[in-house]
Amino acid sequence: MKNTLKSRAALSVPLLCATLLITGGCGQKEAAGIDPKLYTDSLFAVMNADRANYTKLIIGRLGPKGADAIKPNEHWEDLANGAPLPAQMFRFGAEVVAETTDDFTYSLQSIWPINSQNAPRTDIEKAGLQHIADNPGSNFYGEEQLGGVNYFTAVYPDVAVAAPCADCHNNHKDSPRRDFKLGDVMGGVVIRVPLD
Amino acid sequence: MKALSTKTVLWSLWTTAVIGLSVWLSWPLIFEEQQDIFLAGAATHGHHQIELACNACHTSPFGGKEVLQSACIACHGAELKAVSDSHPTKKFTDPRNADIIERLDARYCIACHAEHQLERTRPMGVTLPEDFCFECHEDVGRERPSHAGMGFETCASAGCHNFHDNLALYEDFLLKHSSDPWLLETQRMLEQPPQRGDLAARVEPDAPNSVVTDEAVTAEWQHSAHAAAGVNCSDCHGSEQQWQPKPLQSVCAGCHEQQFAGFTAGKHGMRLAQGLSPMVVDQARIAMKPEAGHRELTCNSCHSAHAYDRQVAAVDSCQSCHDSEHSRNYAQSPHAGLEAPVTCATCHMPRQESPGGGFHVQHNQSDNLRPNEKMIRSVCLDCHGLGFAIDALADEALINRNFTGRPALHIESIDMAVDRAKDAPTLDKSYQ
Numbered sequence: 001m002k003n004t005l006k007s008r009a010a011l012s013v014p015l016l017c018a019t020l021l022i023t024g025g026c027g028q029k030e031a032a033g034i035d036p037k038l039y040t041d042s043l044f045a046v047m048n049a050d051r052a053n054y055t056k057l058i059i060g061r062l063g064p065k066g067a068d069a070i071k072p073n074e075h076w077e078d079l080a081n082g083a084p085l086p087a088q089m090f091r092f093g094a095e096v097v098a099e100t101t102d103d104f105t106y107s108l109q110s111i112w113p114i115n116s117q118n119a120p121r122t123d124i125e126k127a128g129l130q131h132i133a134d135n136p137g138s139n140f141y142g143e144e145q146l147g148g149v150n151y152f153t154a155v156y157p158d159v160a161v162a163a164p165c166a167d168c169h170n171n172h173k174d175s176p177r178r179d180f181k182l183g184d185v186m187g188g189v190v191i192r193v194p195l196d
Numbered sequence: 197m198k199a200l201s202t203k204t205v206l207w208s209l210w211t212t213a214v215i216g217l218s219v220w221l222s223w224p225l226i227f228e229e230q231q232d233i234f235l236a237g238a239a240t241h242g243h244h245q246i247e248l249a250c251n252a253c254h255t256s257p258f259g260g261k262e263v264l265q266s267a268c269i270a271c272h273g274a275e276l277k278a279v280s281d282s283h284p285t286k287k288f289t290d291p292r293n294a295d296i297i298e299r300l301d302a303r304y305c306i307a308c309h310a311e312h313q314l315e316r317t318r319p320m321g322v323t324l325p326e327d328f329c330f331e332c333h334e335d336v337g338r339e340r341p342s343h344a345g346m347g348f349e350t351c352a353s354a355g356c357h358n359f360h361d362n363l364a365l366y367e368d369f370l371l372k373h374s375s376d377p378w379l380l381e382t383q384r385m386l387e388q389p390p391q392r393g394d395l396a397a398r399v400e401p402d403a404p405n406s407v408v409t410d411e412a413v414t415a416e417w418q419h420s421a422h423a424a425a426g427v428n429c430s431d432c433h434g435s436e437q438q439w440q441p442k443p444l445q446s447v448c449a450g451c452h453e454q455q456f457a458g459f460t461a462g463k464h465g466m467r468l469a470q471g472l473s474p475m476v477v478d479q480a481r482i483a484m485k486p487e488a489g490h491r492e493l494t495c496n497s498c499h500s501a502h503a504y505d506r507q508v509a510a511v512d513s514c515q516s517c518h519d520s521e522h523s524r525n526y527a528q529s530p531h532a533g534l535e536a537p538v539t540c541a542t543c544h545m546p547r548q549e550s551p552g553g554g555f556h557v558q559h560n561q562s563d564n565l566r567p568n569e570k571m572i573r574s575v576c577l578d579c580h581g582l583g584f585a586i587d588a589l590a591d592e593a594l595i596n597r598n599f600t601g602r603p604a605l606h607i608e609s610i611d612m613a614v615d616r617a618k619d620a621p622t623l624d625k626s627y628q
Contacts, residue, residue, distance in 0.1 A: 147294030
């Protein structure tokens with residue numbers, strides 16, 4: 001009888017552990033990770049700082065409204081002293097990130113896009129871009145499923161931080177809106193984080 | 197002696213058949229011989245020469261589309277990057293495009309360029325229906341009223357749009373060149389090769405006495421650019437102890453690295469890049485002279501040994517094999533009649549400025565060939581206006597006549613760009 005109890009006790013320990021392992025217990029810590037909102041807020045802070053600095057410190061200072069030493073142009077590669085437009089610079093960054101990691105993606109969109117391919121397409125994008133346009137200074141957060149994957153999607157306002165931003169959009173022949181002023185929300189930065 | 201049962205006989209036969217079949221299938225895989233038994237179908241015009249070098253594309257048995265994509269980019273990636281590819285795969289990887297890639301997975305080259313399906317392969321190796329642009333640009337008629345009603349099968353017609361390379365076709369470029377005359381006042385000419393008569397040998401041949409030399413051969417060499425540059429017999433043939441009567445192409449590549457890389461990237465030399473035997477003219481799928489069918493394509497096919505006459509290589513070498521209507525009409529063409537003739541090589545193997553200064557001849561003759569709008573900036577605009585070049589390249593009959601006459605077609609892309617610019621409000625051009 002004693003032996004039977006011992007055997008049962010000996011058997012129960014690994015069984016209990018196996019059960020706990022299967023159910024996620026047995027002392028296992030909860031999956032650690034950063035809150036998606038904090039994650040996207042932090043990413044946006046860096047993106048926004050770099051974008052504003054490029055616009056003010058490079059394009060504003062060295063472009064046609066400054067020293068006129070460089071030519072910011074959509075087709076900058078065709079010009080000896082051409083420089084990517086701030087929006088292009090931002091997109092190039094997003095493309096390099098997309099080639100580097102699957103942990104997040106980001107894009108620059110607008111409900112007044114110069115290139116219609118940059119208009120919102122998913123329901124969350126449409127709702128988010130409308131929200132940041134209607135509520136200057138606020139962000140938008142939501143979840144969506146795309147291609148069978150669940151995403152945390154954050155939309156942040158893209159503001160005309162310098163005169164060239166508004167000037168360029170107001171003067172582009174493909175721009176559907178031509179009355180932007182300094183400080184206006186011109187579009188949004190959409191950051192996606194896969195949740196699965 | 198006990199007779200074998202029917203079951204035993206059948207099992208034996210089955211086992212023998214399985215072993216035989218396994219050996220028959222694995223032998224070509226292991227020894228890389230006669231792999232044609234695995235061909236899923238004839239390869240496209242771009243790849244048929246190397247279709248039996250399965251490993252060129254199928255670099256691994258595992259990995260599926262990603263493996264093939266890597267193979268595509270390994271050969272074509274630099275070219276796409278050089279032309280600022282209008283539709284790079286990275287444009288489609290964002291999850292917001294999930295619905296688009298469900299219809300057309302443009303993250304992979306093979307979505308549009310499926311291989312081994314020759315029966316449904318259209319020009320440029322495209323295997324999709326002609327109206328595939330619709331999948332993403334269905335609203336173009338609303339954005340561009342001038343495009344309303346145009347069929348989506350017309351988007352990629354010559355002179356309008358190109359899926360990858362729009363360097364000569366984008367709207368601002370059209371506007372910039374909208375007033376070009378058909379023939380520019382000043383033609384852009386890169387340095388031309390010297391006439392053979394101008395070349396004189398600076399050194400005596402250093403072939404060892406043990407090697408029988410032919411005076412005619414020596415004379416050919418003495419008037420070559422090699423002799424003028426001090427490249428002597430031993431530089432190609434080696435020392436007396438290691439004399440090579442027929443130096444290998446690797447000897448040429450030793451000095452002409454850039455040219456050899458171009459040669460092996462194009463149809464003339466692509467088999468060499470895969471470790472296969474040189475291309476034989478008979479393997480071509482375009483019109484070739486029957487008497488040239490047996491010729492192998494190596495450096496010396498166009499650049500005859502010792503003479504290395506670049507003027508011969510620029511026309512006569514091409515004409516000795518090619519037999520299309522376009523090539524047959526070259527001699528009567530206005531290009532051929534110029535004081536400084538525009539040769540086959542001028543257009544198909546253009547001289548290009550090298551990144552480090554100087555220039556080199558692009559030895560990949562397919563580099564700017566398809567679609568032919570790729571030739572506009574690399575060649576045509578050196579002498580002609582953009583509008584004329586677009587129209588000429590869209591006129592197949594004119595191309596067949598080797599540009600004798602004027603274009604019978606007019607592509608309206610420049611007109612559309614000019615009209616749209618007129619309608620645009622007065623703009624501050626600072627950022628445009």
